[in-house]
Amino acid sequence: MRVMLMMAAALAVTTSAAAQDVRRLGADARQAVSITVYNQNFGLVREIRSAPLARGRTALEFRDVASQIEPYTVSVRGLDGGRLRVLEQNYRYDLLSPEQLLRKYVGRRITIYRWNNVTGREEPFEAEVLSVNQGPVLRVGNEITYGIGGRMAFPEIPDNLIAEPSLVWLLDSDGGPRRLEVSYLTGGLNWRADYVFVVNDADTRGDLTGWVTLDNQSGTSFRDAQLKLVAGDVQRVRDDRRLRVGRDEAMRAVAAESPLMTEEGLFEYHLYTLERSTSILNNEQKQVTLLEAPGVGLRKRLVLVGQPYYYRAQTGEVASAQKVSVFLEFRNTEENALGLPLPMGTVRVYKADRSGAQQFIGEDRIDHTPRDELLRIKMGEAFDVVADRRQMEWRVTGSCESTSAWTIEVRNRKDEAVEVDVMEPVGGDWTILDSSHRWERVDARTFRVPVQVAARGTTTVTYRVRVKWC
Secondary structure, eight states, X not given: XXXXXXXXXXXHHHHHHHHSOEEEXXXXXXXXXXXXXXXXXXXXXXXXXXXXXEEEEEEEEEOSOOTTBOGGGOEEEESSOSOXXXXXXXXXXXXXXXXXXXXXXXXXXXXXXXXXXXXXXXXXXXXXEEEESSSEEEEETTEEEEOOOSEEEOSSOOTTOBSSOEEXXXXXXXXXXXXXXXXXXXESEEEEEEEEEEEOTTSSEEEXXXXXXXXXXXXXXXXXXXXXXXXXXXXXXXXXXXXXXXXXXXXXXXXXXXXXXXXXXXXXXXXXXXXXXXXXXXXXXXXXXXEEEEEEEOEEEEEEEOOGGGXXXXXXXXXXEEEEEEEEEEXXXXXXXXXXXXXXXXXXXXXXOTTSOXXXXXXXXXXXXXXXXXEEEEEEEEEEEEEEEEEEEEEEEETTEEEEEEEEEEEEOSSSOEEEEEEEEOOSEEEEEEESSOOEEEETTEEEEEEEEOTTOEEEEEEEEEEEOO
16 A cells, blocks of 8 residues: 555656646856866756746656766755755767668658659658668558658657757746756766976976866867866766766867966875866867976986896897886976976977987886875887896706806997996895995895996896895
C-alpha cells in the first residue's frame, strides 16, 4: 500500500510538471559565470541567472549547459532568500538530428517530396515510417520499401526532442524574479601548461615564458567568464553513469592578451586565477599567459651514464663513441626570478644562431614542481663529445663477487673546454679500490666522476671496483 502511495505521489508530481507551461532560461539570462578547469579533462561550472518564477510550481528549462555535464553533480540554490525547492530534475540530451527525428516518427506518417523532371516541380506523397535501422523502412500505399530518394517533411518537432542539452526542473517557490546559482561538473574541459625557454649564448641564463592552453570540448560556450585553473592530481571516482554527448568539430587557436595569472594554495593543490574575464567558446583552444621570468640562471650539464650489468661479467669493450646526454638545470626560487609552483607541462628551448634567429634546440616534460625545487630538462645528445668504455680487467673474487678495472676515454671535439659528469650505477655492495680522478657517492648504488676535458682534447678516467651482488 505504501509503495502504491509513493508511486501515485511521483506520478502526480510528473503530471503537474507536464501540465505546467515550461519557462525557458538560456545563456542570455546569465548574470555571471565562472569555470574552474582541472588538468584531468573536467571542470566546475558556476552560473548565476535571473529566472522569472511563478508562485507555487514552475517548470523551468535551463538551457545552454555543457553536453558532457554530470547531472548528478548539479546544485541549485536561490540567492534572494524566500522559498525555493527543487522537486524534480531531468537532464534532456535527446538532441534533434535527422536520424532521431525519424526514430520519433516510427508508426507515424510523414510527407516525402520528389522532383518530377517532366512537370519541373516537387510532388508530395505520404509514407508511414515503419523502422529506422540502417536507414528508414517505409510503407507507401500498399508497398513496403526503403532507399527512397527525396526530401522528407515532418508536421512538427516531437516534444521530447531538443536542439541542445538542457536541465529541466520542477521548482516550488513563492514566485517573482529570482537569482539562481547553478553549479555542476562537466567533462570536456581541460588545460595544459607549455613553456618557452630562450637561453643566452653562454647557456648561463634564459627567459622563461609559461602559457596555459585551455581546451573547451564541453558542448557549450562561456562568455565573459571568470577563469580558474587547478594544478594537481585530484582523486575522482570512476562512474559509469556519466553521460557524454561528444562532438568532433575542428578546434581553432586564439591568441591571448598579456595579463598574468595569480596563484594561491588550495588544499594540497594550486589554484591559478586569470585577473580578468574571458570568453571560452565551444570547440576552441585558448592560450593565456601564465608567467614571465626573464634572466633565469641555469647550468648546462653533460652526462655520461653507465649500466649496472657492466660489472657482473667479463665484457671487454662495452661502448665505442658512446653518446653524452645534455641537460639544462635551474632552481625554481625567487632569487632565480621564479619561486612559484609550476604546473606539469612541456618546456621547449630556443637559442639564437649567429644571425640572431631563434632555433629550436630541444624539449622535455616537467611534472608539477613546487617552489625551491631543481628542474632538469633533457635537451638531447651532444654531437661533439663522445666516450669509449673498456673493461681492462675482470676477476672473480668470491661468490657473487668480482673485481674489475675500467678505462673511460672522453673526447671533446669542441673549440671550448667542457665538463662531463660520468655517472656509474654500480649496484650491489660496491667499493672503489682506486681511481685516477676524484669521485663522489651519489647514492647507495651510484658514484659520480666529474671530468674536465680541454678543447679538442681527451681525458682518460681509470678505476678499479669490487662488487658483490648477492
